[in-house]
Each structure stands twice: as structure tokens, then as C-alpha cells.
Amino acid sequence: MISYLEGKLVKTYDDRITLLVNGIGYDILIPAYLMNEIKEDEEKGISDLKLHISYNQTERQPKPILVGFKHPFDKDFFELFISVEDIGPTAAIKALIKPVGDIARSIEEKDAKALRQLKGIGERKAEKIIATLKGKVARYALMPKIEVAAEIIEDFRKEVEDVLIRQLGHKLIEARKMIEEAMKRDPRISSSEELFEEIYRGQKK
Helix, strand or coil: CCCCCEEEEEECCCCCCEEEECEEEEEEECCCHHHHHHHHHHCCCCCCEEEEEECCCCCCCCEEEEECCCCCCHHHHHHHHHCCCCCCCCHHHHHCCCCCCHHHHHHHHHHHHHHHCCCCHHHHHHHHHHHHHCCCCCCHCCCCCCCCCCCCCCCCHHHHHHHHHHHHCCCCCHHHHHHHHHHHCCCCCCEEEEEEEEHHHHHHC
8 A cells, every 4th residue: 555655746637646756657636725735836846745645445446546645634634534425535635625724623613614615515515524523623623734743642632742742833831731721621531532622622712
């Protein structure tokens, strides 16, 4: 399975690129919000690309589909997004016309109207997305435009602290205060997903 590729941009299309890696050209589908960034880089003469790859192959879709992202959190969000019923990789790529953080915020805020602005997402699909992913994407709703991979840590509070500091740019004291306040508001929190959701809720007040 392919999970990461580094190479030279050979050609861009509407929804995909050809990336040359060690003499082999890979066709990689790219979400719209990222494609705009890649095309801007191409105009500036920047052809080197490092992509985190979501590899998708099913019985219905025997031909592998490679989807590329600049950041691992975007890839993780995409793989959550396609877990929603009736949203496969191709549909998800077309739908992701906004940055991941914006879409995650719409899900956490149960903003079906905002989700319906995504390409190919009608009222029924918007409600399915919210029903499936609400409470699972709070960490992405806190994301800035640039982030790095999280380390896997057993204790969920430590994991959240690590994400807040390393990926979201908070200082240690600030991150610990956010966690402490969230735990005070809801002592029943027992997972990183629940903690991220409560922190996000607290930031909105």
C-alpha cells in the first residue's frame, strides 16, 4: 500500500496531478482546495511535492485510487469523511472545496447549510455527515491551515496536549489550562475525541 510519495510535478489536471517518483508517474487525485495551492506553486516554478497518500481500493472499485494531501491531518479527516454512507473517495474529493478545518467546524456546529455548499452534498448527505461525524472531528475544527503529524500517546489527555502544542501552536501552559478547564466542565470525558470537542466548545464561548 502507498501512504507517502515525494517527487516532481509533471502535469496538473482539473482534479488530479501526475507525480514523477523515481522514474514512475503516479496519477493522484487532489481535493479542490489543495489543487488551487498546487497550481499556484506550479506558476511560481515550484515542482517538488511531498504528499501523504490515502490509498483506496474496494471490490466495487478494484482500480486503486490515490488521493494526495500535503498534511497528514487532512488525510486522516478525508478517511473519516469517506466513512459516511454514500460518500466514496471520488465524491469526497469533489466535495472538499474548502479547507478541512472549515468543514470540520461546520460538522461540529451541525451547520447543514454550510455543508450543502460543498459540491455534490445535498440535504440528505449533509445530515448523514453530521450524524456520522459529529463529535469525531473537533480536533480538525481547531486546526490552522498548517499542521504536522501527532505522536500516538496512550493517555488521551497527553495526546490532546501534544496536538495542541505541536500542531495547533499553543504554549504548554495554555494547552494545559484548556485541558483542565474542559475536564472541569465535563469530568465524564474519557477519550481524546470528547476532550477535543469540549475544548472547541469552550473556545466558542
